Amino acid sequence: MPLNIEDYALIGDTQTAALIGSDGCIDWLCLPRFDSGACLTGLLGEPSNGYWSMAPAEEHRLLGRRYRPETLVLETDFGCDGGTVRVTDCMPVRDEHPDLVRRVEGLSGRVRMRTEAVVRPNYGDIVPWTRKYDRRLHFVAGPDALYLDSDIEFDVGERRLPSAEFSVGEGEHVDFRLAWVSPHGPPPERIDVAAAIERTATWWQRWAQRCAYDGPYRDQVVRSLITLKALTYSPSGGTVAAPTTSLPEKPGGGLNWDYRYCWIRDATFTLLALLNSGYEEEAAAWREWLLRAVAGEPAQMRIMYGIEGERHLPEVELDWLSGYAGSRPVRTGNQASRHWQLDVYGELMDALHQARNHGIPPEESVWELQCALMGFLEKHWRDPDNGIWEVRGRRRQFTHSKVMAWTAADRAVKAVEEFGLSGPVERWRRLREEIFDDVCENGFDPARGAFTQTYDSPAMDASLLQLPTLGFLPADDERMTGTVTAIREELARDGFLQRYTTGAGGADLDGLAPGEGAFLPCSFWLADNLVMQGRVEEGRELFERLLGLCNDVGLLSEEFDTRAGRLIGNFPQALSHIALINTAIHLQGTHGPVEQRARAGREDGGTG
Numbered sequence: 156m157p158l159n160i161e162d163y164a165l166i167g168d169t170q171t172a173a174l175i176g177s178d179g180c181i182d183w184l185c186l187p188r189f190d191s192g193a194c195l196t197g198l199l200g201e202p203s204n205g206y207w208s209m210a211p212a213e214e215h216r217l218l219g220r221r222y223r224p225e226t227l228v229l230e231t232d233f234g235c236d237g238g239t240v241r242v243t244d245c246m247p248v249r250d251e252h253p254d255l256v257r258r259v260e261g262l263s264g265r266v267r268m269r270t271e272a273v274v275r276p277n278y279g280d281i282v283p284w285t286r287k288y289d290r291r292l293h294f295v296a297g298p299d300a301l302y303l304d305s306d307i308e309f310d311v312g313e314r315r316l317p318s319a320e321f322s323v324g325e326g327e328h329v330d331f332r333l334a335w336v337s338p339h340g341p342p343p344e345r346i347d348v349a350a351a352i353e354r355t356a357t358w359w360q361r362w363a364q365r366c367a368y369d370g371p372y373r374d375q376v377v378r379s380l381i382t383l384k385a386l387t388y389s390p391s392g393g394t395v396a397a398p399t400t401s402l403p404e405k406p407g408g409g410l411n412w413d414y415r416y417c418w419i420r421d422a423t424f425t426l427l428a429l430l431n432s433g434y435e436e437e438a439a440a441w442r443e444w445l446l447r448a449v450a451g452e453p454a455q456m457r458i459m460y461g462i463e464g465e466r467h468l469p470e471v472e473l474d475w476l477s478g479y480a481g482s483r484p485v486r487t488g489n490q491a492s493r494h495w496q497l498d499v500y501g502e503l504m505d506a507l508h509q510a511r512n513h514g515i516p517p518e519e520s521v522w523e524l525q526c527a528l529m530g531f532l533e534k535h536w537r538d539p540d541n542g543i544w545e546v547r548g549r550r551r552q553f554t555h556s557k558v559m560a561w562t563a564a565d566r567a568v569k570a571v572e573e574f575g576l577s578g579p580v581e582r583w584r585r586l587r588e589e590i591f592d593d594v595c596e597n598g599f600d601p602a603r604g605a606f607t608q609t610y611d612s613p614a615m616d617a618s619l620l621q622l623p624t625l626g627f628l629p630a631d632d633e634r635m636t637g638t639v640t641a642i643r644e645e646l647a648r649d650g651f652l653q654r655y656t657t658g659a660g661g662a663d664l665d666g667l668a669p670g671e672g673a674f675l676p677c678s679f680w681l682a683d684n685l686v687m688q689g690r691v692e693e694g695r696e697l698f699e700r701l702l703g704l705c706n707d708v709g710l711l712s713e714e715f716d717t718r719a720g721r722l723i724g725n726f727p728q729a730l731s732h733i734a735l736i737n738t739a740i741h742l743q744g745t746h747g748p749v750e751q752r753a754r755a756g757r758e759d760g761g762t763g
């Protein structure tokens with residue numbers, strides 16, 4: 156039986172990441188980048204696909220685990236008859252070699268430990284050539300070469316399953332370091348593991364200290380910010396949606412996607428969360444990534460890119476992997492990269508508007524790009540699209556997508572009005588009004604008093620909760636209060652929200668089998684709406700219930716299975732943590748991200 160998804164913790168070096176179970180086992184590690192082939196892939200298959208365990212050899216129990224305060228350095232404590240022991244894990248912030256370090260420390264008594272380092276490059280497909288030089292193991296497989304240095308000797312065995320047993324007494328320690336090198340590079344020098352851990356802890360603490368939020372949810376906000384920072388590929392500034400692929404939306408099912416890419420949508424929300432938490436530098440780096448990625452013909456803009464802005468992300472099934480809890484297929488790449496999703500234009504225009512509002516220094520090419528995008532949008536906003544949820548059925552007239560087209564027009568108008576940029580503002584004003592009228596006429600069901608998912612169906616969609624946040628209508632407009640009521644009636648599961656209805660009717664929309672859980676970002680958006688409607692305590696109550704879904708180290712995945720009471724989907728998921736940060740700031744009553752976006756849309760009666 157695999158561990159539950161919530162039993163994992165994240166470590167990373169802002170270029171890649173690993174997941175460590177509460178049993179001390181690393182079951183997921185991609186080197187050297189987030190999107191590289193994993194060399195430990197037990198998470199998505201069998202132990203033979205790679206893992207690195209570290210735990211007492213005899214019967215034992217988990218005493219607790221935690222991150223060191225405001226860091227991404229993980230401590231896991233185990234107890235057994237012989238005594239207690241701590242395993243400290245982290246990925247040092249990148250210098251010469253991508254690496255992961257582990258320190259085992261005796262806390263009391265004497266504990267016999269066992270470790271197994273089954274390195275299997277290319278997503279667990281390859282048994283590497285393994286050589287041993289005293290306390291160093293060398294694994295080679297094609298483009299991957301890894302070195303495992305330790306204070307003890309491993310026994311490699313004939314089956315190339317390196318393992319070791321050793322004991323630690325109180326005050327003693329045993330160190331390990333796994334480093335990746337390019338196969339033609341020189342072997343890495345040995346390092347001082349204790350110093351690397353301290354340096355890494357200090358780096359994260361300094362970073363976390365810049366957090367401007369000082370409200371009652373600071374611990375959760377800082378953990379979420381650290382998670383976002385860990386998911387941001389530092390050389391380019393692009394943020395991956397999650398560090399994993401194919402953790403299922405429904406255990407045992409086929410809704411398994413690769414999230415190790417940068418979605419314009421998710422990255423835009425990240426930018427807003429960072430800006431509002433005091434991280435202007437990261438926000439500026441993100442904007443640079445964005446400009447590089449989308450450079451070129453607006454018609455060729457993608458909804459997602461690789462971490463360096465790559466466009467070719469073909470979806471492939473890894474048939475040698477049995478999947479997390481049998482959830483097949485395991486996929487790499489993402490077919491959604493070929494989608495037409497209208498909302499990304501609005502998200503991009505909004506993000507650049509917010510960046511200007513925050514004083515991120517202007518760049519000449521930015522406005523040029525925005526004008527080109529507007530030209531494209533003017534011609535195409537009426538086209539059906541795949542929508543914010545990336546449905547794989549036929550393209551539709553999604554109400555949320557049209558509202559995002561309105562957002563693009565609105566922010567273009569504001570760029571001229573508020574920042575003195577030049578453009579055909581009259582034309583954009585007319586466009587904004589035309590889209591507004593179109594949405595109110597075709598995307599609103601007067602009988603139900605609610606906006607609907609598409610122009611041709613009465614179904615509800617939680618993305619419509621974004622309308623007041625974007626400034627399309629005030630939250631207390633009766634069309635919005637009606638929409639919130641209808642969304643809760645149709646999509647609430649134990650108080651949390653699904654994105655849309657799957658199953659009868661829904662399966663047709665998606666072209667995929669039904670069965671997903673409550674989508675956590677949408678549930679935070681519901682809390683935002685309640686707060687904006689003045690129902691602050693109701694909003695807070697929902698927010699605190701959502702905080703209760705965080706695992707023991709403060710992490711959230713994309714969805715929650717309300718029946719099983721488990722986190723599901725890729726993990727940890729940036730969108731969920733972004734929504735957490737935004738709602739926490741919103742609840743604090745400052746002019747947080749939600750209100751700022753809403754004001755941006757409303758102030759001049761932008762509703763046409």
Ligand SMILES: OC[C@H]1O[C@H](O[C@H]2O[C@H](CO)[C@@H](O)[C@H](O)[C@H]2O)[C@H](O)[C@@H](O)[C@@H]1O
Binds near residue numbers: 410413420421545546
């Ligand atoms: O559920 C089907 C879709 O799931 C993924 O999309 C979701 O994740 C994206 C990244 O966080 C998010 O931007 C999107 O709004 C979500 O619906 C997956 O990438 C798609 O391929 C898949 O169709």
